[in-house]
Amino acid sequence: MTNSFIHCGCVFSFRINDEDVRLMLWDTAGQEEFDAITKAYYRGAQACVLVFSTTDRDSFEAVSSWREKVMAEVGDIPTVLVQNKIDLLDDTVIKNEEAEALAKRLKLRFYRTSVKEDLNVTEVFKYLSDKYLQRLKQQNAEDTEIMHTSSNKIGVFNTAGGSHSGQKSNAINGGDVINLRPNKQRTKKSKSPFSSCMLL
Ligand SMILES: Nc1nc2c(ncn2[C@@H]2O[C@H](COP(=O)(O)OP(=O)(O)OP(=O)(O)O)[C@@H](O)[C@H]2O)c(=O)[nH]1
Secondary structure, three states: OOOOOEEEEEEEEEEEOOEEEEEEEEEEOOOHHHHHHHHHHHOOOOOEEEEEEOOOHHHHHOHHHHHHHHHHHHOOOOEEEEEEOHHHHHHOOOOHHHHHHHHHHHOOEEEEOEOOOOEOHHHHHHHHHHHHHHHHHHHHHHHHHHHHHHHHHHOEEEOOOOOOOOOOEEEEOOEEEEEOOOOHHHHOOOOOOOOOOEEO
């Protein structure tokens, strides 16, 4: 399928840290003439594998510009650099140091794989999934933290005394205060010892 712009939309499944992961993979064409179309496919991607071939210098040279395109479209998603076809190392056109220097410059984890011989392929996807799940958990924790912080501001319930006629609201520390008072019937006989409590 070397003449099409999207090579596959296949699913890769495995288990990691007791969680089932299913990845939908989109293998985009490297050719620049397909840029506008391939962009539509990686828009919304949650992880990225930048692959170059051991026997194709152009694919290696193109990595930095791919990194920039992806960053511009989807931001800093979990990404790895992969040198594929290491079963053909005898015919390599890229020195080890060059590949490692590129990974260092782009601050990416670097894998050498052979899809043909099934070498290191699962490791790449496990690493990416792990990274993605970590970020997701961190994001969830941050969202919860924001909810708690903001609930302090809007959820100040004041049971302190005052008139029973209707609910009034004041402001404490910039947050809204809603006065909660029991109705007259419930307070007629005994004065509650908690009548001057403030719940924050
Ligand atoms: N020897 C070897 N061949 C591979 C390996 N991975 C893929 N190939 C072969 O390389 C050719 C290109 O594979 P693709 O999956 O189309 O790779 P691509 O990067 O999408 O390349 P283009 O189609 O040229 O854009 C096919 O003939 C594959 O069988 C590998 O690890 N080792």
